[in-house]
Amino acid sequence: MPTINFHDVTKDFAVKDGGFLALDHVGLDIEDGEFVTVVGPSGCGKSTLMNIAAGLLDATGGEVLVDGVPVSGPSPERGVIFQQYALFPWMTVAANVEYGLKVAGVKKEERRRRAREVIELVGLTDFADSLPKTLSGGMKQRCAIARAYAVDPKVLLMDEPFGALDSLTRVRMQESLLDTWGRDRRTVMFITHDVDEAVFLANRVVVMAARPGRIHTVIPVTLPYPRTEEMRLSPEFAALRAQVWHAVHHQPAPLEGIAS
Numbered sequence: 001m002p003t004i005n006f007h008d009v010t011k012d013f014a015v016k017d018g019g020f021l022a023l024d025h026v027g028l029d030i031e032d033g034e035f036v037t038v039v040g041p042s043g044c045g046k047s048t049l050m051n052i053a054a055g056l057l058d059a060t061g062g063e064v065l066v067d068g069v070p071v072s073g074p075s076p077e078r079g080v081i082f083q084q085y086a087l088f089p090w091m092t093v094a095a096n097v098e099y100g101l102k103v104a105g106v107k108k109e110e111r112r113r114r115a116r117e118v119i120e121l122v123g124l125t126d127f128a129d130s131l132p133k134t135l136s137g138g139m140k141q142r143c144a145i146a147r148a149y150a151v152d153p154k155v156l157l158m159d160e161p162f163g164a165l166d167s168l169t170r171v172r173m174q175e176s177l178l179d180t181w182g183r184d185r186r187t188v189m190f191i192t193h194d195v196d197e198a199v200f201l202a203n204r205v206v207v208m209a210a211r212p213g214r215i216h217t218v219i220p221v222t223l224p225y226p227r228t229e230e231m232r233l234s235p236e237f238a239a240l241r242a243q244v245w246h247a248v249h250h251q252p253a254p255l256e257g258i259a260s
């Protein structure tokens with residue numbers, strides 16, 4: 001059984017002159033421990049798809065199953081990370097990371113232990129008592145990742161998490177995320193606009209098409225893990241990048257009768 005199963009998902013948004021079909025019968029299985037990236041032109045429905053999996057939006061048709069159970073709302077088993085860090089500015093890194101555990105009713109001692117563990121995992125131990133405003137963008141995002149990890153989610157849903165970072169920090173964050181993922185092989189669905197990022201991280205790259213949002217093609221990434229800096233410069237990487245780039249930039253024609 002796949003960990004995340006998008007079963008015939010359709011999303012129709014009500015707009016003033018009728019409906020806008022944002023997702024049209026999307027089917028996708030993400031297996032246990034897989035790292036899947038999703039790319040596609042702006043407006044093809046990437047965030048809508050992720051928000052439905054997160055339980056933040058309802059599908060108009062079809063459903064998303066996580067471990068065979070239909071998603072009916074947000075759940076701690078699905079850790080969600082957005083581009084904007086969404087940290088509480090008045091709380092230290094440690095308090096931000098502990099917050100979800102506190103809400104879940106975890107006792108203080110256990111909260112402290114778990115927070116220390118995940119803060120170390122993302123390399124922020126020296127900043128555990130710092131406020132978010134004193135951290136760089138990359139450190140804030142690592143704090144957000146630690147917060148998602150703290151509650152031990154079954155899957156991670158990441159929507160352009162590194163989109164606001166400079167390119168060097170972004171590359172470091174990709175490496176650090178893969179390092180963490182390599183240790184626990186949590187199932188990840190990761191949305192990005194960046195073709196290099198999509199290839200570097202993934203087992204499979206899902207390329208979506210727009211009008212209506214649908215899956216255009218799925219490209220397996222045959223590079224082994226751990227992924228290294230040298231791999232980014234390899235001919236195999238270049239070939240995969242070209243394949244994904246081509247799929248993103250040569251989209252199928254919009255379907256007839258789709259409202260805009």
Ligand SMILES: Nc1ncnc2c1ncn2[C@@H]1O[C@H](COP(=O)(O)OP(=O)(O)OP(=O)(O)O)[C@@H](O)[C@H]1O
Binds near residue numbers: 013043045047
């Ligand atoms: N609440 C809404 N009401 C009406 N239309 C919406 C709503 N949310 C999204 N849409 C439309 O649905 C389509 C898909 O939006 P979505 O944000 O999922 O795309 P995306 O692929 O994530 O885009 P981007 O890459 O620019 O972030 C877009 O055309 C958008 O305008």
